[in-house]
């Protein structure tokens with residue numbers, strides 16, 4: 126079968142909820158992936174930052190296989206030998222007191238919402254069913270009906286209502302606007318990405334995290350960071366909140382926590398927040414199973430041993446510098462932190478999609494976010510040589526796009 130045959134089969138039998146680049150992959154190793162025709166590509170998306178430790182990382186593979194040969198999934202009706210260690214490691218590296226394991230990111234966000242509301246009723250004496258949660262403009266927290274209900278993106282929510290309410294949007298990065306809303310005594314929490322991924326790699330102004338935390342403390346509002354995409358070294362710190370604050374009150378992790386090979390997510394929090402849960406109040410059949418725990422432990426160890434965070438900071442700064450040197454009207458802005466970079470493309474010259482399609486022809490896989498942003502998020506294991514190779518192709522495509530627009 127050829128590329129088009131695989132694509133046709135997917136189109137025949139799959140819901141059309143994704144618009145993939147026309148490449149059919151069947152192999153991966155490290156920062157490279159291969160298509161069914163034998164072409165090799167550098168992966169500059171890393172499964173939306175899940176594959177931070179590189180594809181088929183040998184240590185993750187071993188952790189998975191070893192675990193699979195001993196104990197698979199007994200459910201949390203019983204204790205197991207790995208989950209406590211995973212939780213201990215995760216609490217130590219994040220500074221949180223306790224964790225609750227789930228599988229996908231959206232489930233961990235749902236867990237945070239439940240925790241925040243219960244905490245509001247139990248600790249802030251909010252009247253029954255009156256709890257409000259503040260969320261950011263441009264937020265992305267996943268795809269459940271509750272979560273898309275407070276998305277600012279029409280595409281994510283259209284015709285999926287009715288939505289249950291209880292969420293108030295505050296402009297991202299704006300401390301003054303936030304304070305007005307946080308003063309409402311029915312507000313129990315603010316859930317936000319410390320840096321926004323799907324919105325197009327949006328980095329808030331300096332001092333914003335510190336300012337938000339101060340206001341949250343003043344009004345007894347929980348400050349909960351969704352670091353499903355920004356965590357695990359992606360932004361050049363182990364967790365993005367560490368760019369400014371010691372720790373938030375709650376933290377949501379996913380994606381790279383499972384090494385990109387298995388869905389592992391978690392909600393972490395201070396003890397008084399986590400203690401709102403009691404047996405029966407929340408759960409997950411697969412959450413925290415031994416495979417997930419073994420992989421999570423290994424993903425955390427790899428982040429430390431292979432200095433993924435330091436590599437992210439160093440290589441990210443290098444790419445930003447190199448991109449800034451390019452003299453072009455095609456790029457209107459470059460934003461980023463660590464190996465998490467958004468390039469704004471002038472829509473009058475080209476679409477971000479067209480740029481990604483040209484890069485793909487040269488062996489570089491990137492994905493556009495919205496119509497105008499090209500996101501660069503390679504595995505954090507990437508070498509400088511591979512980065513230079515990618516930068517060469519990026520420069521080439523920029524020139525080509527300008528020539529096309531001029532013609």
Ligand SMILES: *Cc1c(COP(=O)(O)O)cnc(C)c1O
Nearest residue numbers: 229230231265266267351353354
């Ligand atoms: C990807 C993502 C999610 C959702 O995670 P899923 O595993 O796809 O459910 C939530 N929040 C952020 C910030 C994300 O990037």
